[in-house]
Amino acid sequence: MSLWLLIAMALDAVFGEPEKIWGRVPHPAVLMGRAVGWFDHMLNIGGPARGRGILTCAALVFGAFSLGEALAAMPGPFAEIVVAAILLAQRSLVDHVRAVATGLRQSLDQGRHAVSMIVGRDTAAMDEAAVARAAIESAAENLSDGVTAPALWFLIGGLPGLLVYKIVNTADSMIGYRTPRHEGFGWASAKLDDVMNWVPARLTAFLLWLVAGRPGRWREIATEARLHRSPNAGWPEAAMARALGVALSGPRAYHGRMQDFPWVNADGFREIGAAAVEAACAMLWKAWAAGLCVVIVLAWT
Numbered sequence: 001m002s003l004w005l006l007i008a009m010a011l012d013a014v015f016g017e018p019e020k021i022w023g024r025v026p027h028p029a030v031l032m033g034r035a036v037g038w039f040d041h042m043l044n045i046g047g048p049a050r051g052r053g054i055l056t057c058a059a060l061v062f063g064a065f066s067l068g069e070a071l072a073a074m075p076g077p078f079a080e081i082v083v084a085a086i087l088l089a090q091r092s093l094v095d096h097v098r099a100v101a102t103g104l105r106q107s108l109d110q111g112r113h114a115v116s117m118i119v120g121r122d123t124a125a126m127d128e129a130a131v132a133r134a135a136i137e138s139a140a141e142n143l144s145d146g147v148t149a150p151a152l153w154f155l156i157g158g159l160p161g162l163l164v165y166k167i168v169n170t171a172d173s174m175i176g177y178r179t180p181r182h183e184g185f186g187w188a189s190a191k192l193d194d195v196m197n198w199v200p201a202r203l204t205a206f207l208l209w210l211v212a213g214r215p216g217r218w219r220e221i222a223t224e225a226r227l228h229r230s231p232n233a234g235w236p237e238a239a240m241a242r243a244l245g246v247a248l249s250g251p252r253a254y255h256g257r258m259q260d261f262p263w264v265n266a267d268g269f270r271e272i273g274a275a276a277v278e279a280a281c282a283m284l285w286k287a288w289a290a291g292l293c294v295v296i297v298l299a300w301t
Contacts, residue, residue: 083159
């Protein structure tokens, strides 16, 4: 399995998500989103919804696992390698984050537009530093969700493990919010996503800490990670902030309401822009390379 992952990581790094393909047929992540949306539309119809949300999460997991088993049963490793390469997101993550740096160099409005494609917060009133922070935070969190976690679950459970992780992560991103509509219905998906991302988030933070070459900072990373509203997202975010020497998080607006989140690495630079976003892209590749080295060792031992 390690060798198949090694090949899949290389394919993803080289080709990413070719528009010529995914402009014609729906990406598997899109299909997963449609499945989650169907359950949300059909079962989240008012009243106590936690039970129906648990059934939804179980059905999604069962369907993803069964599909993974069927694909893994095909002769040869082709299906496993191709599906893994498609569901890894290193190249596309870097491309989307770098687009923010490119946009900021053109104009603030272009930067705001580019970052609006990768974050859920309000972007219309962001200044340059806020745009850069949002892009870097998204880079750190999605390195864990889109690269480390899929790779780890593929190593642990092959295609079934990978597809289960991706459907749970997709469900969490769509219905795992504490809103009146989804607090009950998305509870199971959000909790399972927390469990499945516990190790990957900390592993991602470790890789970022390792390639940053700043020994002695791990305790600070761990302390600040625990201040984050998410049990997992704070780890890669805190590690990225320390690696770049910048302050992340802080106040931001969601749906027109300003929320006062604590600063991560509060003593770091706050007046940042395109250069810091580019530096974050470089860190994404360094952490990816460190992970690739681990997979190479596993493949040849």
